[in-house]
Amino acid sequence: MPQLVSHPDEVKVVSRRFGQGAAEIDKYIELDGYKAVQMGIEQGPEWIVNTMKASGLRGRGGAGFPTGMKWSFVPKTSDKPKYVLVNGDESEPGTCKDHVIFLHDPHAVIEGTMIAGLAIGAKMGFIYLRGEYRYLLKIVEKAVADAYAKGFLGKNIFGKQGVDFDIITQTGAGAYEVGEESALMESLEGKRGVPRIKPPFPAVVGLYGGPTVINNAETIANAPHILLMGGEAYAKLGSERNGGTRLFGISGHVERPGVYELPMGYSLRKAIYEVAGGIKDGKKLKAVVPGGSSCPVLKADEIDCGLDFDQMAKAGTMLGSGGIVVLDESVSMVEFALRTIAFYQHESCGWCIPCREGTDWLKKTLTRFHAGGGNKKDIDNIQYLAENMMGRTFCPLGDAAAMPTLGFIKKFRSEFEEYLEGVRVEHPLIHIKPVGELAMAGAGH
Amino acid sequence: MSTIASSIFTPDTAARFDKLATIYPLKRSALIPMLLYAQDEIGFVSDAAVAEISQRLDLLELDVRNVLSYYSMLRTVPAGKYNVQVCTNISCMLRGGYELLDHCKNKLGIGHKGVTPDGLFSLEEVECIGACCWAPAVQVNYDFHDDLTPAKMDAVLADYAAGRGKDVK
Numbered sequence: 201m202p203q204l205v206s207h208p209d210e211v212k213v214v215s216r217r218f219g220q221g222a223a224e225i226d227k228y229i230e231l232d233g234y235k236a237v238q239m240g241i242e243q244g245p246e247w248i249v250n251t252m253k254a255s256g257l258r259g260r261g262g263a264g265f266p267t268g269m270k271w272s273f274v275p276k277t278s279d280k281p282k283y284v285l286v287n288g289d290e291s292e293p294g295t296c297k298d299h300v301i302f303l304h305d306p307h308a309v310i311e312g313t314m315i316a317g318l319a320i321g322a323k324m325g326f327i328y329l330r331g332e333y334r335y336l337l338k339i340v341e342k343a344v345a346d347a348y349a350k351g352f353l354g355k356n357i358f359g360k361q362g363v364d365f366d367i368i369t370q371t372g373a374g375a376y377e378v379g380e381e382s383a384l385m386e387s388l389e390g391k392r393g394v395p396r397i398k399p400p401f402p403a404v405v406g407l408y409g410g411p412t413v414i415n416n417a418e419t420i421a422n423a424p425h426i427l428l429m430g431g432e433a434y435a436k437l438g439s440e441r442n443g444g445t446r447l448f449g450i451s452g453h454v455e456r457p458g459v460y461e462l463p464m465g466y467s468l469r470k471a472i473y474e475v476a477g478g479i480k481d482g483k484k485l486k487a488v489v490p491g492g493s494s495c496p497v498l499k500a501d502e503i504d505c506g507l508d509f510d511q512m513a514k515a516g517t518m519l520g521s522g523g524i525v526v527l528d529e530s531v532s533m534v535e536f537a538l539r540t541i542a543f544y545q546h547e548s549c550g551w552c553i554p555c556r557e558g559t560d561w562l563k564k565t566l567t568r569f570h571a572g573g574g575n576k577k578d579i580d581n582i583q584y585l586a587e588n589m590m591g592r593t594f595c596p597l598g599d600a601a602a603m604p605t606l607g608f609i610k611k612f613r614s615e616f617e618e619y620l621e622g623v624r625v626e627h628p629l630i631h632i633k634p635v636g637e638l639a640m641a642g643a644g645h
Numbered sequence: 646m647s648t649i650a651s652s653i654f655t656p657d658t659a660a661r662f663d664k665l666a667t668i669y670p671l672k673r674s675a676l677i678p679m680l681l682y683a684q685d686e687i688g689f690v691s692d693a694a695v696a697e698i699s700q701r702l703d704l705l706e707l708d709v710r711n712v713l714s715y716y717s718m719l720r721t722v723p724a725g726k727y728n729v730q731v732c733t734n735i736s737c738m739l740r741g742g743y744e745l746l747d748h749c750k751n752k753l754g755i756g757h758k759g760v761t762p763d764g765l766f767s768l769e770e771v772e773c774i775g776a777c778c779w780a781p782a783v784q785v786n787y788d789f790h791d792d793l794t795p796a797k798m799d800a801v802l803a804d805y806a807a808g809r810g811k812d813v814k
C-alpha cells in the first residue's frame with residue numbers, strides 16, 4: 201500500500217481527504233462530498249464552465265491545456281451523444297499520483313466526472329484505468345455502485361427530474377500509448393490503441409463519434425473543490441496563469457519520496473531539498489527529470505525555477521505529469537538515456553514510421569553505445585534522429601521520446617564523449633538485449 | 646447479443662460477460678475487459694476463449710486476435726500461478742530495480758518470461774507500473790509490493806509459495 205507523506209509546505213486541495221477513509225461514500229459526504237455537483241445542477245453549465253475558467257486549472261495529464269476552455273469547446277447541440285472520458289491510464293514513468301487519488305478519494309473522480317458532464321451536456325462518463333490498477337478499479341467500481349445506490353447516479357439524480365448521468369468503469373490491458381487521448385478512445389471502442397488523426401478534435405468528434413471531453417483523473421478530481429471554493433480562490437493558490445495546486449510525485453534519489461500537493465509555481469529546489477528531504481544518503485544532485493520521463497532533463501544548477509507550466513517551459517523543459525525524478529551523482533547518463541529510450545521503443549504503437557523506426561534506431565544506437573561499441577558519430581546521429589522525429593509523428597509519443605533524448609545529449613554531451621574514452625559504468629545495470637541482428641549496424645568497426 | 650450455448654467460463658464469469666456485452670453504447674467496447682477477465686480465469690487467453698469472445702461480440706476471431714496481440718498484459722501461453730512483475734523503469738532503476746530483478750532471476754532460477762518447473766512462479770521485467778514513489782516496486786499478479794529489498798522480496802515470494810500471498814482479481 202502506498203505510503204502517505206506530508207510536509208508543512210503542502211497546500212491540500214485535491215489531497216485533502218487522503219487518509220480519511222473517503223473511499224466510503226458516507227465519509228465522503230461528511231467531508232463535503234457531492235455538494236459541488238448539486239451546486240452545478242442548480243447553477244447550470246455556463247456557471248460551471250466560467251468557474252473552471254476563472255480557476256486557471258490546467259490539465260494535469262501532461263500538456264497543461266486550460267480545462268475550462270476545453271469544456272467550452274464542446275458544441276452545445278449534437279446529433280450524437282456527448283461523453284466525458286477520464287484518463288486514468290497513468291503510464292508515464294515517474295508518475296503515480298492518480299494511483300493515490302483512486303485509492304483515497306475515488307468519489308472525487310466520480311463527482312468531477314458528473315460536473316464535467318453537466319458542463320458539456322453529456323449523460324454518460326467513462327473512467328478508464330490502466331489494466332495494472334486492478335485493485336484501484338475495484339475501489340472505483342465499488343464507489344460507483346455506492347453512488348448509484350444513493351441515487352447520485354442513474355436517472356433523476358439527487359431527485360432532480362430529467363437529470364440523468366451514468367458512469368462506466370473500464371480497464372485497459374497494458375499499453376502506454378493508450379494514455380494518448382485518441383488512442384484511449386480506440387481502446388475503449390475495443391480496438392488496438394493507435395492514435396487518430398486530428399482534426400477533428402475529440403471535443404467535436406470523439407468517443408463513438410460523439411463530442412467528448414477527455415481529462416486526466418487529477419484534473420477531474422479538482423473540479424468539485426473548485427466549484428466549492430470558487431474559481432478565483434483556487435486560482436490564487438497558484439502562480440500566474442497556473443491556477444491552484446498540483447500533486448507532485450517525487451521519486452528516485454531523495455530521502456522522502458512520495459506524492460506531495462504543492463502550489464503551482466513552488467520552487468523545484470525546495471521541492472527536492474526541503475519537501476522530499478534532499479538527496480539520499482547525503483550524495484550530490486546530478487540531474488532532475490521534472491515531469492515524467494518525456495521531459496528534458498535539468499542539470500543540478502538549473503533547478504532554481506518554479507514548478508508551473510510556463511516556468512518549466514522557460515527553463516527549456518516541461519511540467520508534464522508532475523513526476524519529478526531525482527538523480528544523484530552516481531547515475532550514468534548514458535545508462536539513464538538508454539533506459540528511457542528502451543521504454544519508448546517498447547511502447548511505440550508502430551502506427552507511424554518516424555516513431556516506430558526512430559525509437560528503434562535510438563535504442564539500437566544507445567544499446568551499442570552503452571555496451572562499449574560506440575563512436576563519436578553516434579552522438580551526432582542520436583541527436584539527428586531525435587531532431588527528425590520531433591513534430592513528425594502521428595501522435596506526441598514520438599516527441600515524448602525525442603525530447604528527453606535531445607536533453608540528455610545537449611546537457612550531458614561531454615559525458616557521452618567521456619564514455620567513449622572508457623569512462624563507463626563499471627557494473628552496468630542494464631542488460632538490454634539488442635533488437636534483432638542489426639543492433640551492431642552502423643558500429644563502424 | 647449472440648447466445649452462447651455452452652460457455653467455457655465459470656457461470657459467474659459467463660454471467661458477467663453477458664452483462665458486459667450490454668452496458669456500452671457499442672458492445673465491442675467489452676472486448677478488452679473480456680480478454681483480461683478471461684485470462685484471469687484461465688491463466689491465459691486460449692483459442693477457445695478467443696472463439697467464445699468473438700462469438701459473444703459478433704467479431705471475427707481475427708479482430709479479437711488483432712487486439713489481443715496489442716496489449717502487453719494479455720498472453721496466449723500460460724504464466725506461473727503467481728506472475729512476478731519487476732519494474733526496472735527509471736524511478737525503480739534508481740532505487741535498485743535491476744538488482745531486484747537479478748535477485749528474482751537467481752532465486753527462481755528463471756529469466757524474463759520464464760516459468761518455474763512447478764508452474765508456481767513466472768517472472769517478467771515490466772515497464773513503469775505507477776508505483777514510482779514507492780520504488781522499487783513489483784506486482785505479483787495484480788498485487789503491489791512497494792519499497793522492496795532482496796530480503797523483503799524473499800519474504801514476499803515465501804508468502805506466495807506458502808499460499809499466504811494476496812491475490813487480487
Ligand SMILES: Cc1cc2nc3c(=O)[nH]c(=O)nc-3n(C[C@H](O)[C@H](O)[C@H](O)COP(=O)(O)O)c2cc1C
Pocket residue numbers: 258259260261262263264265270287288289290291292376377378379380381382414415416417419420595596597600
Ligand atoms: C503517448 C502519450 C501518453 C499519454 N498518457 C497519458 C496518461 O497516462 N494519462 C493522462 O492523463 N494523459 C496522458 N496523455 C495526455 C492525453 O493525451 C491528454 O492530453 C490528457 O488526458 C488530457 O487531459 P488534461 O487536459 O486533463 O491534461 C498522454 C499523451 C501521450 C501523447
Ligand code: FES
Pocket residue numbers: 293294295732733734735736737738772773774775776777780782
Ligand atoms: S518506474 Fe517503477 S513503478 Fe514507475
